[in-house]
Structure formats: structure tokens, C-alpha cells
Amino acid sequence: MEFQDYVAILRKRWVSILVVALAVVAAALAATLAATPSYQARSQVYVSVRSGGTTADLVQGSNYTQRQVKSYSDLVTSPLVLAPVIEELGLDTRAEVLALAVTATPVVDTSLINISVTDEDPGRAAAVADALAASLAVQVNELEPPTADGQSPVLISTVRPAVEPSAPASPSPTRNLALGLLLGLAAGFGVAVLREMLDTKVRDEDHVAQVTESAVIAAIPHDDSAVNDHLIVQSNPMSLVAESFRRLRTNLQFLSAEEQPRALIVTSSLPEEGKSTTAANLALTLADSGARVILVDADLRRPSVANYMGLEGTAGLTTVLIGRASLEDVVQPWGAGHLHVLTSGQIPPNPSELLGSQAMAHLLGQLVQRYDHVIIDTPPLLPVTDAAVLARLTGGAIVVVGAHKVHRHQLEEGIRSLETVNARVLGIVLNRVARKQSETYAYDYSSDPSQTPRSVSERRSDAPPPPRRSTKAASAEGLDLTGTRLPAQGVAGLDAALGGRGGNRWPGEPLGEPSDQAPRHSRA
CATH class of the missing domain: 3.30.70.1130 (EIF_2_alpha)
Structure with a gap:
């Protein structure tokens, strides 16, 4: 460790150092008071x-x-x-x-x-x-x-000759307290250095650089007010967190001018690092820029996109992969912009095999032809292999790193699992980063809330998305993976189960008119 590292430790852990020093001073004072004068x-x-x-x-x-x-x-x-x-x-x-x-x-x-x-x-x-x-x-x-x-x-x-002393030679309160303070500061600093050496959690970009050469393409600040607000770009577009997601969009677009990835996965090393929230907000910002975007929930173990977006989740990716519905039947538009969502569908017994199948590769080919960006939310890397399987079929992976959540060796192991299958790591998103005092400003020039601009997705539709229906209700209409059958009403019945958001629209079209009023088309 260099001198600046010790200075950083002192600035970072000065409170704990002071606590240890005060504890030692208190112990010295107690020992002084308890000692018999001599x-x-x-x-x-x-x-x-x-x-x-x-x-x-x-x-x-x-x-x-x-x-x-x-x-x-x-x-x-x-x-x-x-x-x-x-x-x-x-x-x-x-x-x-x-x-x-x-x-x-x-x-x-x-x-x-x-x-x-x-x-x-x-x-x-x-x-x-x-x-x-x-x-x-x-x-x-x-x-x-x-x-x-x-x-x-x-x-x-x-x-x-000896003279009878008038004051005790020991204990000496001044000497003991001064010595206790010096020893306490030394002990506190030693404990702080030891904690820093033993603490392997990723907290900032320097810690990421110790693990991988992949660039940090965005740092999403921690905001207590947005902990349960998963779509912060739509709900509070002028916040610092929303602006950080726009910065992620910009950095991603300029990451590789020669080979711009059309399809990418968003994953993390461990659960609860914020990968699904990152995937959803990245899709929103890309759609706000005018691109045609589809958000795919490929986390077939703990899906969350349908819940975040307020959409029906019982028919989706798994329904298409087992051949019980077409892509047009289950893709749901969100808001009134260029964002479509393909939810996970029902949870299958064999997620890894399903995601690595030829059907999945064919589906990704379709999505890449019809959309400018395909954002895929996948399970974390360490517990299961689903993300590594999908990474081989796409243009690369964005790895979300939860600050203060994941350890460096866990991040290293997660990235190694991608490199093992020759997957491209597009960049690191450092999530929930502690903000400094100088960064507590809001990105808002207007003092009148009525003049605050809204995101494109919010501006095009003020109507809230329809409520998500339960799996039990969807199963009652006839859709399940074990029976592998469509509802008795066919595609029309499936569209009704999706609240009118499925088979009557062509993925990739503007969402203002139904497909019977606009010609179907696809991107070459």
C-alpha cells in the first residue's frame, strides 16, 4: 500500500478510528480511577x-x-x-x-x-x-x-534525606489519558487498515479495475427514494439516477462504432445487484431516443420484468420456445413509444436447456431483424449457467456490479464464466454507488414542476399500464407448459388474456395504431 492509500483509509474510516481511540481513552480513564494511589x-x-x-x-x-x-x-x-x-x-x-x-x-x-x-x-x-x-x-x-x-x-x-510526598506518583491522569489517546489512535488506524485489507467488497471503480480490464461504462448512484422505484427513468426522468441511465445508453452506443451489438444480455454475479432494474431502464432510455427496442425477460428462474412493467407474465418467452405461440402473439407494447416487452412466461423445469436451444437462437435472429436493440435480462452468473449460455448467442454482456454487495473474487469468477464461453463483456455498470456531497444536485433547471419535461415513453401515454394478471388466472384459461396447449380460443383468446396487447400488433411497429391499419414490415 502506498501513502495515498493510507490517506484514503483515514478519510474513509475516520469515524471508526475515532471510536476505537475514544474506547481506549475511556479504558485508560477507568483504570486510572480504579488504581490505588502510590x-x-x-x-x-x-x-x-x-x-x-x-x-x-x-x-x-x-x-x-x-x-x-x-x-x-x-x-x-x-x-x-x-x-x-x-x-x-x-x-x-x-x-x-x-x-x-x-x-x-x-x-x-x-x-x-x-x-x-x-x-x-x-x-x-x-x-x-x-x-x-x-x-x-x-x-x-x-x-x-x-x-x-x-x-x-x-x-x-x-x-x-527523604521528604514525605504530598502528591501521588501514580496513577497520573494526564499521562495515562495522553498515552491512551496515542495508543487508541494507533490501534484504531491499525484496525482500519486491517479491515480494508480484509474487506474484499467492490465499492468503487478502483476495485473493479483490480478485477477486470473491462471498462466501467456507467456508475448508477444510490438513491434511498428510488429503492422501490424500478422504472426511475419513467417516474422521475430528471433525477440523477435517470440521468446516469441515459449516460449508460450514450456510452453503450459509442462503445464500438464498428461492431454495434444489436442484442445483448444484462447480468450480474449474484442476485439482487440490480440487473433487472438496469435492463428495464436501459430499454426505456433507448426507446426514448427513438430506437425500436424489445426487452426480453430471460430470467426463467426468478422473472421480474413483468412485475416491474405492470404486464401479464404468464405467456411469453417460454410459450414461444415450446412452439405454443408465435412471437407476434405474446409480445406486449409498453406505454405508447417504441418499447416492446417479451415477458418470461411460465417457469420451465429446464431453463438452461431451453435458453441454449435452436429455438432460442432462431428467436434471437427474428428479434435482431425486427428491432434496433434487443435487451435481455438474464439470471446471475454464479448460481446458474443461463447467462453464459445466452451470452454466446448475443453481441455481448453488460455486467451489473452492486456496490457494497459483491466481493471482488465473486466478480472475477462471474466474468471468468463469460470469458470461458468466449462471450464479449461490453462493460461494467457499477450500481448503487455512494454519492459524494458534491453530487447531490438534481438535473433540473426548472423550478416549476409543471414545466419539467417528461421522458418519451411517459409523454406519449399518461394511462397506467394494465394490472398484471396472476399465473393462476392465466392457467385457468388453458395456458400451461406441462399440457403444452393454447387456450381454446386460439390466438384471439391469448390476445384477450394479454389485455389486447398481443397478437393484434406486429413487433417493431409504432404502437399508435393496430396492425390492421398499418402494413407489416421488418428490418433487413
């Missing part, structure tokens, strides 16, 4: 040598004491010095325990020794420090070999 008293002794009055003797004695100071400092915490102190002061402890509260430190390049004692009682701490200084002098006199006059050559004198 006091520290210090006495200081001076080590000298009895010698003659000549300069040489003084220099020799000074060098000797400086060499011996370290040994005398270690001697302070020995039982030889501690035991007399315990006995003198009547302390209820042992020499080994008392040694833990005593520190003897020689002052560098001097003959001084600082003796510090820590105790819960400030008076006792001072008394023990002074007693240790006196005991050290006695023990050194006994240990050093006497001179000719019977005296010890080393003299230890107390130069600074």
Missing part, C-alpha cells in the same frame, strides 16, 4: 573514600568510588540491606517483596546514589528511604576491608 520518596547518599590529603590520593579515591557506586546501588535491594530496615520499622513484609518497591540509581559520572521507595503510605515511603540509606552505610562499612587504623576506607553519607 507515593514515592527519595533519599540521596554520597560515596567517598578516606584517604590522605595529597592530590594523588584524592584522584585515586574519586576513581575508586565511581567504580564502586554501581555495586553499592545493587547492594541496596539485597536482603543484607533490606532485612535490617524491615526489622527496624516493623514492616509486615519480606525482603523480596520490599525489593520490588525500591529503586537505587547511580547518578552518571558522580559518586551519588538515589534511593527511591514507592508505597501507598507517603510517610512510610519516606521512612523506608531514609532507613535504607542508613542501612547501606552500615553494611558497606562491614563489607569493605578496614585500613590500618581499623576503619572502613569507604564512607557513605546521606546528603538528601
Whole structure:
């Protein structure tokens, strides 16, 4: 990771870092309040040598004491010095325990020794420090070999008696809180870096670039108000989300000037990444531009296009593939524009085989001849193979990536499944991207709602689409896959089951007049 990566983590996860830091500070404060105050008293002794009055003797004695100071400092915490102190002061402890509260430190390049004692009682701490200084002098006199006059050559004198401390040495609230803050910030940043390294979810275009070289051709922002509004291009055409779908349309049209795909699939790695919503809104924007578009629901496991568009879904793609109806019979117009919809029909027991059949290839050929754009909604790539099967029969695939939903290895595996069958990945649509503050504007120049322009599909018809009929009702009229039969009334009955939207119109014609008033035609 580079420096800018750490800066990005800091900006992204500063809240969690601050929470961890505050938690550590709170723990330090609690430990400070719970700790028993302890006091520290210090006495200081001076080590000298009895010698003659000549300069040489003084220099020799000074060098000797400086060499011996370290040994005398270690001697302070020995039982030889501690035991007399315990006995003198009547302390209820042992020499080994008392040694833990005593520190003897020689002052560098001097003959001084600082003796510090820590105790819960400030008076006792001072008394023990002074007693240790006196005991050290006695023990050194006994240990050093006497001179000719019977005296010890080393003299230890107390130069600074201990003073009873007025404030505890520990705990120190200021020091503990400062240390807790520093440790908390370090721990919080460490946790943030660890979470970033372990978090493999796709969140932005940089994460997509780590997985695939396919370009991100659109980033659809997340909008809480549009979570349950699947046709945002029709219901709120001036929103930022709707404008993002128009940008997708534009980028798709200029993606390949030499080989413009007439038929493409819209898929994702996992369910609920927004592929069906993307397919529906892409079809709407293409139809709004004046192109003849058909939206095909090829998700034969969990179809949703009929529900989103408010159309009858019991007769559709599967009905055509099993030969029980023609394409003209089941295609339904939507609104009053150039958009037609081929719903899924009833769910078959063998979706993959049906989608990979010759009948499906023939149907796609028909659709490509009659429409400018064929948008096919397919199941996700990882759970089933339906999308990969269809990708071989079309001009390519648009892969929808749900930000904060799919992991990088899942996206990589999904794209690999397309590459395995030599399918063309047209681009990536990054869906539900978190918007920055600078992007919270609305694409609307008019303050008068009555002057707000509407999409072509909405402008051509203000009438709501007919309600979708239940599968049970359609089955009662005679259409099912197991029986493989049409309604008793034939094509006319099927058209009635579709609310007058099926067999009396030719796919690809303008939807303003019925087919008996306009000649049938097809695109070469």
C-alpha cells in the first residue's frame, strides 16, 4: 500500500478510528480511577573514600568510588540491606517483596546514589528511604576491608534525606489519558487498515479495475427514494439516477462504432445487484431516443420484468420456445413509444436447456431483424449457467456490479464464466454507488414542476399500464407448459388474456395504431 492509500483509509474510516481511540481513552480513564494511589520518596547518599590529603590520593579515591557506586546501588535491594530496615520499622513484609518497591540509581559520572521507595503510605515511603540509606552505610562499612587504623576506607553519607510526598506518583491522569489517546489512535488506524485489507467488497471503480480490464461504462448512484422505484427513468426522468441511465445508453452506443451489438444480455454475479432494474431502464432510455427496442425477460428462474412493467407474465418467452405461440402473439407494447416487452412466461423445469436451444437462437435472429436493440435480462452468473449460455448467442454482456454487495473474487469468477464461453463483456455498470456531497444536485433547471419535461415513453401515454394478471388466472384459461396447449380460443383468446396487447400488433411497429391499419414490415 502506498501513502495515498493510507490517506484514503483515514478519510474513509475516520469515524471508526475515532471510536476505537475514544474506547481506549475511556479504558485508560477507568483504570486510572480504579488504581490505588502510590507515593514515592527519595533519599540521596554520597560515596567517598578516606584517604590522605595529597592530590594523588584524592584522584585515586574519586576513581575508586565511581567504580564502586554501581555495586553499592545493587547492594541496596539485597536482603543484607533490606532485612535490617524491615526489622527496624516493623514492616509486615519480606525482603523480596520490599525489593520490588525500591529503586537505587547511580547518578552518571558522580559518586551519588538515589534511593527511591514507592508505597501507598507517603510517610512510610519516606521512612523506608531514609532507613535504607542508613542501612547501606552500615553494611558497606562491614563489607569493605578496614585500613590500618581499623576503619572502613569507604564512607557513605546521606546528603538528601527523604521528604514525605504530598502528591501521588501514580496513577497520573494526564499521562495515562495522553498515552491512551496515542495508543487508541494507533490501534484504531491499525484496525482500519486491517479491515480494508480484509474487506474484499467492490465499492468503487478502483476495485473493479483490480478485477477486470473491462471498462466501467456507467456508475448508477444510490438513491434511498428510488429503492422501490424500478422504472426511475419513467417516474422521475430528471433525477440523477435517470440521468446516469441515459449516460449508460450514450456510452453503450459509442462503445464500438464498428461492431454495434444489436442484442445483448444484462447480468450480474449474484442476485439482487440490480440487473433487472438496469435492463428495464436501459430499454426505456433507448426507446426514448427513438430506437425500436424489445426487452426480453430471460430470467426463467426468478422473472421480474413483468412485475416491474405492470404486464401479464404468464405467456411469453417460454410459450414461444415450446412452439405454443408465435412471437407476434405474446409480445406486449409498453406505454405508447417504441418499447416492446417479451415477458418470461411460465417457469420451465429446464431453463438452461431451453435458453441454449435452436429455438432460442432462431428467436434471437427474428428479434435482431425486427428491432434496433434487443435487451435481455438474464439470471446471475454464479448460481446458474443461463447467462453464459445466452451470452454466446448475443453481441455481448453488460455486467451489473452492486456496490457494497459483491466481493471482488465473486466478480472475477462471474466474468471468468463469460470469458470461458468466449462471450464479449461490453462493460461494467457499477450500481448503487455512494454519492459524494458534491453530487447531490438534481438535473433540473426548472423550478416549476409543471414545466419539467417528461421522458418519451411517459409523454406519449399518461394511462397506467394494465394490472398484471396472476399465473393462476392465466392457467385457468388453458395456458400451461406441462399440457403444452393454447387456450381454446386460439390466438384471439391469448390476445384477450394479454389485455389486447398481443397478437393484434406486429413487433417493431409504432404502437399508435393496430396492425390492421398499418402494413407489416421488418428490418433487413
